[in-house]
Amino acid sequence: MSAHTDRLLLGPGPSNPYPEATEALSRPVLGHLDPDYLALMADIADQLRVVFGTSNELTLPVSGTGSAGMEACLASLLQPGEKAIVGVNGFFGERLCEVASRGGAEVVRVTAPWGHRLPPEELLDAQRANPDARLLAVVAAETSTGVRNDVSALTSLADTETLLLVDAVTALGGSELRVDAWRIDACYSVSQKCLGAPPGLAPVTLSPRAVEVMRARTVPVRSFYLDLGLLYEYYLAPTHRYHHTASSTLAYALYAGLARLLDEGKEVVWARHAMVGGKLQEALVKRGFGLIAEAGGRLAQLTATTLPDGLDEAPLRRMLLERYGIEVGGGLGEFAGRAWRIGLMGHAARERSVVSLLGAVDELIG
Amino acid sequence: MSAHTDRLLLGPGPSNPYPEATEALSRPVLGHLDPDYLALMADIADQLRVVFGTSNELTLPVSGTGSAGMEACLASLLQPGEKAIVGVNGFFGERLCEVASRGGAEVVRVTAPWGHRLPPEELLDAQRANPDARLLAVVAAETSTGVRNDVSALTSLADTETLLLVDAVTALGGSELRVDAWRIDACYSVSQKCLGAPPGLAPVTLSPRAVEVMRARTVPVRSFYLDLGLLYEYYLAPTHRYHHTASSTLAYALYAGLARLLDEGKEVVWARHAMVGGKLQEALVKRGFGLIAEAGGRLAQLTATTLPDGLDEAPLRRMLLERYGIEVGGGLGEFAGRAWRIGLMGHAARERSVVSLLGAVDELIG
Numbered sequence: 001m002s003a004h005t006d007r008l009l010l011g012p013g014p015s016n017p018y019p020e021a022t023e024a025l026s027r028p029v030l031g032h033l034d035p036d037y038l039a040l041m042a043d044i045a046d047q048l049r050v051v052f053g054t055s056n057e058l059t060l061p062v063s064g065t066g067s068a069g070m071e072a073c074l075a076s077l078l079q080p081g082e083k084a085i086v087g088v089n090g091f092f093g094e095r096l097c098e099v100a101s102r103g104g105a106e107v108v109r110v111t112a113p114w115g116h117r118l119p120p121e122e123l124l125d126a127q128r129a130n131p132d133a134r135l136l137a138v139v140a141a142e143t144s145t146g147v148r149n150d151v152s153a154l155t156s157l158a159d160t161e162t163l164l165l166v167d168a169v170t171a172l173g174g175s176e177l178r179v180d181a182w183r184i185d186a187c188y189s190v191s192q193k194c195l196g197a198p199p200g201l202a203p204v205t206l207s208p209r210a211v212e213v214m215r216a217r218t219v220p221v222r223s224f225y226l227d228l229g230l231l232y233e234y235y236l237a238p239t240h241r242y243h244h245t246a247s248s249t250l251a252y253a254l255y256a257g258l259a260r261l262l263d264e265g266k267e268v269v270w271a272r273h274a275m276v277g278g279k280l281q282e283a284l285v286k287r288g289f290g291l292i293a294e295a296g297g298r299l300a301q302l303t304a305t306t307l308p309d310g311l312d313e314a315p316l317r318r319m320l321l322e323r324y325g326i327e328v329g330g331g332l333g334e335f336a337g338r339a340w341r342i343g344l345m346g347h348a349a350r351e352r353s354v355v356s357l358l359g360a361v362d363e364l365i366g
Numbered sequence: 367m368s369a370h371t372d373r374l375l376l377g378p379g380p381s382n383p384y385p386e387a388t389e390a391l392s393r394p395v396l397g398h399l400d401p402d403y404l405a406l407m408a409d410i411a412d413q414l415r416v417v418f419g420t421s422n423e424l425t426l427p428v429s430g431t432g433s434a435g436m437e438a439c440l441a442s443l444l445q446p447g448e449k450a451i452v453g454v455n456g457f458f459g460e461r462l463c464e465v466a467s468r469g470g471a472e473v474v475r476v477t478a479p480w481g482h483r484l485p486p487e488e489l490l491d492a493q494r495a496n497p498d499a500r501l502l503a504v505v506a507a508e509t510s511t512g513v514r515n516d517v518s519a520l521t522s523l524a525d526t527e528t529l530l531l532v533d534a535v536t537a538l539g540g541s542e543l544r545v546d547a548w549r550i551d552a553c554y555s556v557s558q559k560c561l562g563a564p565p566g567l568a569p570v571t572l573s574p575r576a577v578e579v580m581r582a583r584t585v586p587v588r589s590f591y592l593d594l595g596l597l598y599e600y601y602l603a604p605t606h607r608y609h610h611t612a613s614s615t616l617a618y619a620l621y622a623g624l625a626r627l628l629d630e631g632k633e634v635v636w637a638r639h640a641m642v643g644g645k646l647q648e649a650l651v652k653r654g655f656g657l658i659a660e661a662g663g664r665l666a667q668l669t670a671t672t673l674p675d676g677l678d679e680a681p682l683r684r685m686l687l688e689r690y691g692i693e694v695g696g697g698l699g700e701f702a703g704r705a706w707r708i709g710l711m712g713h714a715a716r717e718r719s720v721v722s723l724l725g726a727v728d729e730l731i732g
Binding site: 004005006007009011013014016017022023025026027028029030031032033034035036063064065066067068071075095098099102103104190192198199200220221222223224225226242243244245246247248249250253321327329332 | 370371372373375377379380382383388389391392393394395396397398399400401402429430431432433434437441461464465468469470556558564565566586587588589590591592608609610611612613614615616619687693695698
């Protein structure tokens with residue numbers, strides 16, 4: 001560990017943090033019960049409510065990454081033996097199934113081919129066939145394929161006994177997501193993608209009815225660390241009951257990233273992501289790359305792309321990293337070895353990123 | 367959030383990081399599969415092996431705080447219905463019981479009064495009475511009382527079928543701890559106490575026989591996020607199978623803290639902690655404060671102390687924070703409302719911290 005490796009991070013996350021977020025990391029460390037730290041957490045909860053589009057009281061960052069946010073929601077809402085309907089059209093839908101079933105839930109899968117959107121009607125049908133399902137989970141932005149699933153078509157779940165759980169890991173801050181308007185009951189994301197902070201925190205929000213479900217549990221949450229009820233008591237309840245030694249360092253950085261996002265305006269930031277992602281996709285197609293996500297269901301912040309015939313993804317990706325310091329991600333699952341995943345997220349969602357990447361690609365495949 | 371709050375952190379942790387650790391936070395973010403990041407994690411594993419005193423291959427930092435490290439060990443080693451013997455003489459012994467029983471284990475408690483050490487013979491007797499116990503867990507340094515439990519008296523467990531699990535949250539880096547010499551099978555700690563880095567990572571190490579136990583499981587670990595088998599495959603196995611988006615930011619800081627510690631030399635750092643803690647305890651007693659930990663079993667890095675008659679702990683503690691920016695912790699459990707917990711850990715384990723605190727206390731209680 002000598003020279004500071006400096007990457008342009010255009011993979012599936014982390015993205016390059018906003019400079020303000022990096023600067024905030026060097027603020028002096030606060031204790032996890034310091035009044036200034038607890039006030040900071042209240043401010044972050046307010047920022048997150050705006051970004052999530054919610055008035056949910058239980059809104060907080062879990063001390064972990066996106067998978068910790070996912071597990072916190074599933075573990076806190078599902079009791080052993082309860083049923084979870086999961087939409088699966090990519091790697092992270094599969095992960096939802098795995099985490100839920102490890103936790104003891106019975107998983108009902110609703111699938112679509114990778115690259116295709118989940119048909120909302122099939123999800124709603126699955127709920128009608130399983131009205132006792134505790135929750136229905138869907139990934140808003142599939143990081144493995146670049147597919148945008150239509151969460152806004154699932155609002156009628158709120159009229160059933162089934163909670164709507166949404167993975168917004170790649171969605172939050174990068175494209176439209178409206179927790180209250182879309183009647184989402186539980187939603188989690190990450191600090192290091194479209195929010196423009198370093199990795200380490202997983203923002204989570206629960207609707208009042210999700211909180212009721214959690215409070216009505218008869219079996220305690222199996223995980224102590226990821227029990228959202230305990231995290232609520234620590235961060236948000238007036239007693240601030242000690243739970244774990246949360247990191248003020250990461251909190252400061254998340255605050256700074258969110259402040260920058262909200263200064264720009266969340267709709268403006270969505271539009272910036274849409275603009276640069278559109279430019280990239282157009283330029284890729286012109287060069288013979290393929291888009292894995294079907295038309296009409298493409299994310300702008302994450303593009304999964306197959307390479308033109310005759311190009312070998314791994315050595316080319318390694319050259320991008322070694323020669324130009326540009327990171328893109330490899331394919332996952334059935335696209336491993338034959339695709340890239342290109343993120344334009346947060347501070348890196350800039351035209352400069354697009355021209356840098358295209359310039360490098362042209363030089364390499366030229 | 368305007369002016370940068372700057373504390374002298376003399377509570378039960380976090381402590382003030384080494385300046386090198388703070389500086390390292392501002393290094394550019396790396397992707398979680400970047401070759402430079404994976405090389406950094408290999409370097410950190412090597413540093414941790416020295417600090418833990420082990421040659422265990424499975425040595426890595428969990429992406430979470432100490433409670434995540436605790437839960438990762440318990441969840442990865444215990445299958446539902448298995449028996450765990452837990453030594454309980456403070457808050458964190460209780461937490462071990464809670465985490466184990468939430469996870470579905472049957473807990474056998476061996477208790478001692480808060481402030482007293484756990485009698486090793488009683489722990490060994492409990493194992494003889496429960497030879498089928500999967501593990502026996504004990505807190506090396508009880509952060510709630512300042513008691514040092516004698517882990518080195520439990521080496522004979524290695525000749526039984528019961529694994530020895532040690533909570534080294536406050537111990538690691540601050541006082542003698544020898545994983546291999548003491549035949550410890552599983553041990554976890556934190557970045558933010560005697561290692562001198564900010565919070566967010568929980569170093570963990572498993573002995574080969576603990577790894578065997580984990581690999582022989584018939585039921586998958588209930589937690590995906592805290593499954594040490596998956597974390598091994600990600601960090602240490604040559605395939606580096608993606609698991610979660612680990613934070614290079616926290617890793618750089620941990621590396622820098624550990625480098626500073628190892629430059630000084632771990633025995634030298636232990637001695638520094640012993641020296642300043644001894645000075646503090648002597649000075650406290652002279653002022654009429656009481657030491658909660660029994661003689662012969664006192665930690666130097668963490669002192670739990672009752673206040674002289676007539677002094678009200680909470681307002682005095684608040685004044686320390688507000689007037690001097692010095693944080694000490696309040697009592698936990700039966701000592702809530704009538705004790706302080708004073709940490710002298712890592713970079714803050716200096717004579718300057720002792721004189722600062724004593725000067726402030728003298729000024730306040732006059």
